[in-house]
Amino acid sequence: MSVQQGTAHRPWVDRILSINGWIIFGFLYLPILILVIYSFSDSKVVGIWGGFTWKWYGRMLTNPEMMGALANSAKVAIVSTVVSTVLGTMAALALDRYRKWLGKGAFDVIMYLPVIIPEVTMGAMLLIWFTQVLPINLSIWTIILGHIAFSASFVAIIVRARLANLDDSLEEAAMDLYANRWTTFRRITLPLIIPGVLGGALLALTLSLDDVIITEFVQGPGASLLPVYVFGLIKRQVTPEINAVSTLMLGISMVLVFVSLAFQARANASGSNKEE
């Protein structure tokens, strides 16, 4: 559906709207662009152009703390994404495909809370829980647990939206043909919801790679992640090396955007049989 002839705007309204639109795009993109440009500047001061250089990227790659944090980030992101995708998908299936079960109402509420709770509250409560109640030392594993605790809900919401758009006639047909539950899930349900599952996984990955607050609360000594490490660097002193690592992080975000757009396009193409 789009605007009909009868509701088209007068030309001057349209002109103002598009000028305003491009100004806002400028507002959204110029700061990022300037940040990337100064990562190539041969000057210690960000904001003064000193000619083109790759040296800040070289510095970044040979900084052992930075690379250690990057490796930790990758580890945490992969483990938390895999676990939260499995947990989130199972939760979505239970909520959408099974009509009534013990504690479903409460679960439905609990599942959504991590999405709307402020991150500081989540970080503080996990810190108290890990250090004052459970006998665990803070480490990379407590970071992973924290990341799963907020990502699983996002995955569940996305997969559930996908399930809600698919009716269950194909699954019923498979069951009528004597496929058991597991076969039905593997051969029918999973292929149909896979775009939603992958979309959820990408969101979980992005959330994990972006998180500063929760990680800062539950990280152990010596097991920092890249965003938290960079956050500390910025607070100490701004250097072009930070621009270089920022450009790297933007690059990773950008790859994830395009992968997720590709999945979405495929999801729309494969179509959901209820939407017609």
Add this chain to the structure above:
Amino acid sequence: MTLLDDRTSEEANPELEKKAERAESWRGFFVALPTYVFLVLFFVLPLIIIAVISFAERSRTGKPILGEWTLEWWIKLGDPLVRSVTFRSIWLAFLNTAFSLLLGYPFAYWIATRKKAMTRNFLLVLVLIPFWSNFLVRTYAWRTLLDSNGMITKIGEATGLWGKMLFTEPAVFLGLLYGYLPFMVLPLYAAIEHLDWNLVEAARDLYAGAWKAFRKVTLPLSMPGIIAGSILVFIPSLGAYVTPDLLGGSKTTLLGNYIVTQFKSGRNWPFGAALSVTILVIMMIATVIYFKKGGKTL
């Protein structure tokens, strides 16, 4: 919907049907069980404990002492300093929501009313990129822009309109606006794009002016998007930590960094717990208003 809904053999026998239903109910429970257990262990119980801890005495190192209770931390919320931090946070979150809406609405409207689907999708991707981009990096960009050598400072000095803004409240506001504007635009876009334009056309046919048709038809119909966007901007702005920490100074402390301070250098965990519960309650009130007014459109 259950998988067993219209199986005639079981419908014929109510006993069997009941049994099948019970089995089905157990299966649902077991599918949810791992996530259920995980969330109870790492979300529900910690949430209860933080509320309990806010009533605990604190030890010398700032940690809570379980078994010794006090109302001190909740009373401390009334201190002038704490009150000013809380009000500043609510005020900035509100201001940011209002400005995001003011800038975001015409912007989303413009994108959603482009005639070609190709143009709409292209512009939408341009909004999605900053939406998915690393938040810390986007905030850092403003730190360099607003610093003494930053482009914005130089423009301000050249025109004589403003000086170095870094570590002031306007800087925090700009950072919040920049950080969360895409969160406003996306739900607005979804609401406006799905709008039934025939209704707007009908209003115009009945001699409503363009402005009146917008005010009486388009705007009310896009309300779910307005409310969803406002909540998506308000909640993270209220709990903001990275933005005020990087762009603000000691005079612009917001609830987010005030809470983190309690757990680190402030050495007062129970008070930090009370503040965390407070921010949660403010957020809950905002969300309830949203669900009452906007329906379920998250």
